[in-house]
Amino acid sequence: MTPLGTFYGIGVGPGEIGLIPVAAWEIVQKCDAIFVPRATSQDASTAKQCLPKNNIAADRFHEIEFDMSCDHSALESRYTAMAATIAELLRQGKSVAYLTLGDSMTYSTFNYALRAVRAVCPEAPWKVFPGVTSFAALAAATGQTLGEGKERVQILPCPEDMEVLSRVICSNHLVVLMKVGHRLPGVLALLQRMDLLSHTVLGSRVGMSDEALLTDLRGIIGKQPSGYLATLLIRNPAPTIL
Numbered sequence: 001m002t003p004l005g006t007f008y009g010i011g012v013g014p015g016e017i018g019l020i021p022v023a024a025w026e027i028v029q030k031c032d033a034i035f036v037p038r039a040t041s042q043d044a045s046t047a048k049q050c051l052p053k054n055n056i057a058a059d060r061f062h063e064i065e066f067d068m069s070c071d072h073s074a075l076e077s078r079y080t081a082m083a084a085t086i087a088e089l090l091r092q093g094k095s096v097a098y099l100t101l102g103d104s105m106t107y108s109t110f111n112y113a114l115r116a117v118r119a120v121c122p123e124a125p126w127k128v129f130p131g132v133t134s135f136a137a138l139a140a141a142t143g144q145t146l147g148e149g150k151e152r153v154q155i156l157p158c159p160e161d162m163e164v165l166s167r168v169i170c171s172n173h174l175v176v177l178m179k180v181g182h183r184l185p186g187v188l189a190l191l192q193r194m195d196l197l198s199h200t201v202l203g204s205r206v207g208m209s210d211e212a213l214l215t216d217l218r219g220i221i222g223k224q225p226s227g228y229l230a231t232l233l234i235r236n237p238a239p240t241i242l
């Protein structure tokens with residue numbers, strides 16, 4: 001009987017070309033199939049664009065288009081269909097990599113993919129390589145720390161309700177705000193009310209050729225930069241002691 005192939009999760013980027021652990025890159029180059037997610041709103045897979053320069057044959061890449069605005073059950077069935085294709089390859093003894101932007105396990109579509117593959121092919125071996133999170137890339141690009149000493153750091157996807165965000169900011173030294181999107185104007189208005197614009201760093205498309213890094217948001221109000229692929233580091237100099 002053919003031994004089952006291994007399913008690999010590989011974090012790459014999240015923007016800079018070549019930002020991938022050496023061990024993970026060696027695996028990608030050897031894999032028989034490389035699945036690359038692409039958002040419907042994008043022309044190309046951002047994760048694939050972050051790979052180092054290579055001569056990997058085009059037919060080893062399998063581009064999977066996802067409409068991230070879809071409801072949860074539509075996305076779930078998309079992943080189930082993809083997992084069936086991956087499981088078929090694993091049963092043929094082929095190794096399969098799934099590329100994901102940033103860290104593989106941090107708010108990543110890879111989590112859905114791994115769950116779906118393990119559900120249809122539980123006997124197949126799998127291995128996840130961690131990657132660089134978007135907030136680590138932003139902290140590095142701007143020279144900000146992600147916590148010193150006993151500072152409290154909270155990572156969260158941007159809530160709709162700015163009151164919720166306000167409470168989180170009040171009780172932490174640093175808030176890492178992800179998935180900001182269309183909520184950016186509301187977030188900026190809140191930061192202005194809390195007098196925290198000068199304590200906030202915004203990184204959009206960090207590491208990409210069109211990255212925007214803003215280390216003091218005073219003066220940004222009304223200019224409305226894009227919140228797509230944007231992360232904020234909000235520092236509160238005087239958090240409430242819980």
Ligand SMILES: C[S@@+](CC[C@H](N)C(=O)[O-])C[C@H]1O[C@@H](n2cnc3c(N)ncnc32)[C@H](O)[C@@H]1O
Nearest residue numbers: 014015102103106133134178179205206229230
């Ligand atoms: C689906 S999550 C993916 C998170 C990713 N796995 C990580 O490790 O950061 C998408 C969010 O990650 C952040 N993000 C991803 N890539 C980014 C980049 N190059 N620059 C700034 N933020 C980024 C944004 O907050 C975006 O809304």
